[in-house]
Amino acid sequence: RQTERSTRDITSSPAFRSIFAIFMSFVVFGVFLLFIGRDPIDIYSSVFSTNLASKVGMSEVGVRMIPFVFTGLATAIPARVGLINVGGEGQLYLGAWGATGVALYSGIGTIWLMIPAMMIGGFIGGGAWSGLAILLRNSRGVNEVISTLLLNFVAISFVNIFVFGPWKNPEGFGYPYTANFSDAATLSGFGDTRFHGGAVIALVAVIVSYLILSRTRWGFNMRAIGGNPGASQRRGVPVVKYMIVAMLVGGGMAGLAGMSEVAGIQHHLRPGISDNFGFLGFLASWLANHNPLTIILMAALLAVILVGGDALQFTGNLPSAAMFILIGLTLFM
Numbered sequence: 327r328q329t330e331r332s333t334r335d336i337t338s339s340p341a342f343r344s345i346f347a348i349f350m351s352f353v354v355f356g357v358f359l360l361f362i363g364r365d366p367i368d369i370y371s372s373v374f375s376t377n378l379a380s381k382v383g384m385s386e387v388g389v390r391m392i393p394f395v396f397t398g399l400a401t402a403i404p405a406r407v408g409l410i411n412v413g414g415e416g417q418l419y420l421g422a423w424g425a426t427g428v429a430l431y432s433g434i435g436t437i438w439l440m441i442p443a444m445m446i447g448g449f450i451g452g453g454a455w456s457g458l459a460i461l462l463r464n465s466r467g468v469n470e471v472i473s474t475l476l477l478n479f480v481a482i483s484f485v486n487i488f489v490f491g492p493w494k495n496p497e498g499f500g501y502p503y504t505a506n507f508s509d510a511a512t513l514s515g516f517g518d519t520r521f522h523g524g525a526v527i528a529l530v531a532v533i534v535s536y537l538i539l540s541r542t543r544w545g546f547n548m549r550a551i552g553g554n555p556g557a558s559q560r561r562g563v564p565v566v567k568y569m570i571v572a573m574l575v576g577g578g579m580a581g582l583a584g585m586s587e588v589a590g591i592q593h594h595l596r597p598g599i600s601d602n603f604g605f606l607g608f609l610a611s612w613l614a615n616h617n618p619l620t621i622i623l624m625a626a627l628l629a630v631i632l633v634g635g636d637a638l639q640f641t642g643n644l645p646s647a648a649m650f651i652l653i654g655l656t657l658f659m
Contacts, residue, residue, distance in 0.1 A: 340615035347659035348613070348627070354659075355652045364644070373634030373649075385519035387629040389591065393418065393600070394625035395528040396583030397607025399535055400452070402616035403576040404470075406539060406548040407569050408555060413459060413474030414580040415604025416481030417452035421581025422588045423485050424451025426504060426595040429511035429588070430493070437510040444511060444585050445527065452581020453574040455481055460573040464566060470573070478604065486597055493595065504595045513590035524586030531579060536618040548572060580604060606632075609657050628653065 356366030378384065397414035404411040424447035434440040458477060462468035486502075495505045513523035539545040551558045551565050559565050587599050606628055613627075614620035635649030 341620075344613045344615065344624075348656055351652060351655035351659045354655050358651070369644075374630060378630070381519065383633065385516075385521040386633045387626065388519075388521040388525060390629035390632055391622075391625045392522075392524045392528050392586050392590070393583040393603035394607045394610050394628055395532060395621055396586065397580050397604045398610040398614065398621040398625055399531060399607075399618060400456075400576040400580035400583075400604070401608045401611035402614070402618060402621060403535060403539070403579065404456075404569075404572045405611065405616040406545070406552050407565075407572045408552040409460075409569060409573055409576075410471045411456065411459075411474050411573065411576050412471055412608060413456060413477050413481075413577070413604070414583070414607050415600055415602065416474070416478035417455045417577040417580035418584040418587070418600050418604050419481040419485045420455040420584065421448035421452035421578075422584030422595055422599055423488065424448050424581065425585035426493070426507075426588055429507045430505060435508075435510055440508075440510040441513065441589070444589055445582060448581040448585030449578035450581070452584065453578035456573045456577025456580070457570075460570050464570070482597075485595070489595055489597055495594070502597055507589065507593045511589060512593050513586065515590075520591065522586070522590035524590040527582060527586060531582065532618045532622060535579075539618065580607075583607070606653070609653065613656070 352370070356370075359366040359369055378387075397418060400414040400417060401411050425444040428434075428444045428447035429440070432440070432443055434443055455477060456474065459468075459470045459473040462473045463470050489502045489504060493504045495501070495503050497505070515522045539548065547558065547563050548568055550561075551563060551568050555565050583603060584599070587603075588595055592599060607625070610621050610624040610628055613624040631649050631652055635647070
């Protein structure tokens with residue numbers, strides 16, 4: 327009986343469910359590969375060996391992980407108080423917009439002041455955009471799932487207005503880019519790879535988030551609100567205040583993802599700076615059961631799958647977009 331109880335505890339744990347979901351998604355995708363005449367073992371070994379066996383592959387995985395971690399935190403922090411933030415994509419764009427404004431027009435000349443200022447601009451941009459959703463929830467009763475999802479598309483159009491309009495580089499031969507950032511406004515890479523200093527910012531964000539959520543009274547109250555907001559209200563916990571702060575901080579984390587993209591990779595603002603980073607970070611957070619530390623592992627898995635998708639074009643004669651089928655199966659499982 328004790329053995330049965332232990333087995334039941336293991337199989338019902340969030341960690342087991344996540345691992346089992348990932349395993350089953352690989353199994354089902356493998357069946358799909360067999361059905362179309364491909365060897366799933368060869369495909370999987372190629373995907374993982376391509377990414378993990380070379381410096382370039384590892385650096386590209388790291389580059390993809392950075393926005394996944396930030397947007398994962400953008401989902402995980404509001405989730406602790408029972409809110410579902412699907413707006414990481416739009417908040418990322420507004421963070422990139424805010425950081426770009428600082429980089430181009432602040433006049434700061436030293437990197438030690440410019441990068442923190444861009445981080446603040448990115449955080450405020452993303453946080454302000456998520457603030458619209460929590461404002462609609464508290465003033466009009468609009469569900470945050472709907473508002474954050476729809477605000478993604480508004481954010482992309484909002485940024486495009488500036489990129490195609492007043493911020494467009496007059497020396498860019500008509501291309502919809504802003505002017506390139508100065509050296510003080512760029513996050514330097516590690517060695518000769520594209521892996522950049524945004525990884526350090528993301529790691530610090532994860533550690534701080536984990537400590538606050540798991541080791542402070544603030545984090546305890548957030549978990550209590552997420553479990554039973556009515557009981558928390560009766561205990562005197564200011565539920566609305568916690569929800570507002572959680573959503574603002576979550577949006578700010580996604581804003582830092584936008585800042586890291588423009589400062590570490592693009593070095594200017596352009597249309598389409600995000601390749602569904604907000605939605606993939608949302609998936610990483612749910613797979614991690616909204617645990618900041620586990621988000622790193624899930625972000626790494628998603629990054630390996632996506633970067634490895636490029637190898638499918640050569641080894642498996644499949645389009646790289648086929649890996650989105652695997653990611654979709656993971657979410658479904």
